[in-house]
Amino acid sequence: xxxxxxxxxxxxxxxxxxxxxxxxxxxxxxxxxxxxxxxxxxxxxxxxxxxxxxxxxxxxxxxxxxxxxxxxxxxxxxxxxxxxxxxxxxxxxxxxxxxxxxxxxxxxxxxxxxxxxxxxxxxxx
Amino acid sequence: xxxxxxxxxxxxxxxxxxxxxxxxxxxxxxxxxxxxxxxxxxxxxxxxxxxxxxxxxxxxxxxxxxxxxxxxxxxxxxxxxxxxxxxxxxxxxxxxxxxxxxxxxxxx
Numbered sequence: 001x002x003x004x005x006x007x008x009x010x011x012x013x014x015x016x017x018x019x020x021x022x023x024x025x026x027x028x029x030x031x032x033x034x035x036x037x038x039x040x041x042x043x044x045x046x047x048x049x050x051x052x053x054x055x056x057x058x059x060x061x062x063x064x065x066x067x068x069x070x071x072x073x074x075x076x077x078x079x080x081x082x083x084x085x086x087x088x089x090x091x092x093x094x095x096x097x098x099x100x101x102x103x104x105x106x107x108x109x110x111x112x113x114x115x116x117x118x119x120x121x122x123x124x125x
Numbered sequence: 126x127x128x129x130x131x132x133x134x135x136x137x138x139x140x141x142x143x144x145x146x147x148x149x150x151x152x153x154x155x156x157x158x159x160x161x162x163x164x165x166x167x168x169x170x171x172x173x174x175x176x177x178x179x180x181x182x183x184x185x186x187x188x189x190x191x192x193x194x195x196x197x198x199x200x201x202x203x204x205x206x207x208x209x210x211x212x213x214x215x216x217x218x219x220x221x222x223x224x225x226x227x228x229x230x231x232x233x
Contacts, residue, residue: 045168045224058221060222094167101174107156112170112213113170115168117167
């Protein structure tokens with residue numbers, strides 16, 4: 001049974017750095033990309049970025065200048081750092097596992113079946 | 126464009142069929158996945174790939190794609206289906222994951 005368990009500070013001041021870690025249990029860490037997604041209160045989902053076991057990353061261009069996603073494959077963990085936070089970064093942050101299928105037809109599919117429990121991060125002075 | 130567009134709100138009478146749509150250029154090459162989210166909970170995957178349901182998702186949920194539009198259909202909506210629904214895909218040209226803005230489903 002795949003489980004993602006995440007933790008990190010829930011209250012930050014403006015200009016501080018958000019740090020969250022997600023531990024993966026019951027899944028092959030090497031076979032997937034691992035994702036961070038956030039959801040501001042009352043709003044929709046926003047993809048932050050992704051990483052694989054070897055540290056290859058992709059980031060949302062809107063956050064790229066402030067985001068670092070890192071991995072510790074020996075512990076089956078990956079982490080999110082978001083620098084210089086403001087009130088606009090207040091959100092529930094989720095980690096998740098990316099599944100991907102590529103067909104010879106050229107079509108592909110990606111989906112997130114396993115999610116962490118979510119961490120509410122509030123940025124307030 | 127990397128956007129996915131969803132209707133903000135849809136309603137359905139109990140037991141009737143409802144279709145929630147998601148439009149975007151990325152859907153011409155990527156199958157959408159669909160997530161159900163109830164208040165205070167993490168999103169739950171309900172449909173993925175061509176039209177697959179994870180274990181535990183009722184068979185009243187189904188998915189389809191035509192052109193640049195993906196659809197989530199609930200056949201015989203139940204009260205417990207009232208939730209926000211999000212579609213998701215990837216913009217391969219920009220190499221980023223995109224979500225629709227979400228559709229709030231009300232079961233009357």
